[in-house]
Amino acid sequence: GQQLNQSPQSMFIQEGEDVSMNCTSSSIFNTWLWYKQDPGEGPVLLIALYKAGELTSNGRLTAQFGITRKDSFLNISASIPSDVGIYFCAGSEQGAQKLVFGQGTRLTINP
Amino acid sequence: DTEVTQTPKHLVMGMTNKKSLKCEQHMGHRAMYWYKQKAKKPPELMFVYSYEKLSINESVPSRFSPECPNSSLLNLHLHALQPEDSALYLCASSHEGNQPQHFGDGTRLSIL
Numbered sequence: 001g002q003q004l005n006q007s008p009q010s011m012f013i014q015e016g017e018d019v020s021m022n023c024t025s026s027s028i029f030n031t032w033l034w035y036k037q038d039p040g041e042g043p044v045l046l047i048a049l050y051k052a053g054e055l056t057s058n059g060r061l062t063a064q065f066g067i068t069r070k071d072s073f074l075n076i077s078a079s080i081p082s083d084v085g086i087y088f089c090a091g092s093e094q095g096a097q098k099l100v101f102g103q104g105t106r107l108t109i110n111p
Numbered sequence: 112d113t114e115v116t117q118t119p120k121h122l123v124m125g126m127t128n129k130k131s132l133k134c135e136q137h138m139g140h141r142a143m144y145w146y147k148q149k150a151k152k153p154p155e156l157m158f159v160y161s162y163e164k165l166s167i168n169e170s171v172p173s174r175f176s177p178e179c180p181n182s183s184l185l186n187l188h189l190h191a192l193q194p195e196d197s198a199l200y201l202c203a204s205s206h207e208g209n210q211p212q213h214f215g216d217g218t219r220l221s222i223l
Contacts, residue, residue, distance in 0.1 A: 040216070042115075042203075042215050042216045043201075048211045096209055
């Protein structure tokens, strides 16, 4: 079945640093999504991407849909304590009702 | 605040009990989903409803029984669960089946 490889699995950074994480797929996706999940809560949609090469920002977050349609990355600039959490990438094929999730990147920030 | 509301937030039940999880959305979405999430893992799809009809069942055991009474509500009926069914159960919805999904905060289920 489809698999998403998300890396890194965890990150330990200092407050103020920039963060980068990425996902690669074994198949072509038509949609890439990035979610953040805090403890005790459901995943929150951060950014949705629909076209190869698309670069979209949401505040300090920037995500890109890879040209090959098999990868995506998420950057967080100038990290702050509330950025702590687990970030999931997710993708779907053309017309698919199912999302494929990455394994998540756990972000920890040292003040 | 999430626009997908799940109740209860926490549920503890014995293996012989029958209980139901509820999910409600008022965003006019026509696709609704149930996921199971174990600690430190991504959500795993269980069921998909599209226009109030079950469209995907990911080979979920029959002790989990979904129901979609109308376009805003989604239930998950539980019966004779096992300890390994303890997890966070998430509901999600989207405009159509291939649109971004919006999640509720889940029900934390513990099976004694």
